[in-house]
Amino acid sequence: MSKDATLYSGDSHALFQLHPGLFAILLSDGMGQSKEAQHESRKLIHLMRECLNYNMNPETAMHTLHYVMSLKQQDDMYATLDFALVDLQHGDLWSWKAGGMSTYILRGKEVLKVESNAAPVGFLSISAVEAEKRKLKAGDVILMHSDGLFSSVDDWDEQEEVFLGYAQQVAGTTKTIQEKLTTIMQSFQSYYDIEDDCTVLMLEVTHVVPTWAVFRPVQHSMSNSS
Known part of the structure; x- marks a missing residue:
């Protein structure tokens, strides 16, 4: 959602498959709420x-990206x-952050947080960007915002704490993921106002059992009588 329900938002995101079994998630937040x-x-x-x-x-x-964005002509424009x-x-989550917020992994009553102190892209020409790795399990829910x-x-x-509490309440239900996220945000907004462009991504990790074809050879008997 965008601040004041405008047609544009400073947030952008993309979710796509790089290779079979390898999924990429990108979330960027531009400075401010303008078209720029x-x-x-x-x-x-x-x-x-x-x-x-x-x-x-x-x-x-x-x-x-840090290098390219640091060469731009506009002053004081950067993005996370x-x-x-x-x-x-293999059930792994690799995370790189440049000014990004915490990523949450909900695992039943447990919450794993992935954090980083790296500067936003374009804020510094050279920035240390380190990968954080977490092991995933079937049933995990990933939240990025x-x-x-x-x-x-x-x-x-x-x-x-309130946001994660609402997320844990609906994570294990049979609702669709869109219904779950809508319920979380409606509950959260009943307590707190969203005063900026806001994006929340919710992903569920499920274990898929392949359907195998069962082959049973048919035995034939032949007799030769004279």
């Missing part, structure tokens, strides 16, 4: 997709980037 902020975040997503499509190493891609790769075959989710007026930790 939308342009910055979309440009960052586009550049990252181009790097990944050319099989560039993720760390190299992140450094490349939250980038994750999900390896569905832009900073617009939490109000600057209310206590940050308190808002996070």
